[in-house]
Amino acid sequence: xxxxATADPIAMWRDWVSQSERQWNTFLNNAMSTDEFSQSMGRMxxxxxxxxxxxxxxxxxxxxxxNIPSRSDILSLGDRLGAIEDRLTSIESALSxxxxxxxxTSDEPAAPRPPRTRKPDKN
Numbered sequence: 001x002x003x004x005a006t007a008d009p010i011a012m013w014r015d016w017v018s019q020s021e022r023q024w025n026t027f028l029n030n031a032m033s034t035d036e037f038s039q040s041m042g043r044m045x046x047x048x049x050x051x052x053x054x055x056x057x058x059x060x061x062x063x064x065x066x067n068i069p070s071r072s073d074i075l076s077l078g079d080r081l082g083a084i085e086d087r088l089t090s091i092e093s094a095l096s097x098x099x100x101x102x103x104x105t106s107d108e109p110a111a112p113r114p115p116r117t118r119k120p121d122k123n
Contacts, residue, residue: 031037063070069077 060070060072
């Protein structure tokens with residue numbers, strides 16, 4: 001009878017994948033723990049952030065030329081709208097407080113209604 005390990009190609013492939021994964025994991029962990037790796041990653045991050053800053057400035061100028069609001073314009077508009085909503089809420093609560101206080105102190109209507117002097121037309 002043939003050996004089970006050689007007879008099952010899937011098991012052999014699974015063992016090879018797990019051994020390869022362990023070897024790559026060890027190699028990459030050793031490579032990432034060096035100072036050279038961290039310095040190169042720092043330089044790459046600086047280059048990336050510089051490119052992103054330049055792209056944001058370029059797109060801002062482009063949107064300004066097309067008279068289209070930029071992301072910062074939309075965000076500032078949202079902040080202003082939020083402040084307006086907060087002020088409106090405080091005004092509404094103050095008015096409802098005044099209305100409730102006035103209704104509690106007075107039993108008669110706030111202002112008398114003027115007499116109705118116009119008569120409807122007769123057709």
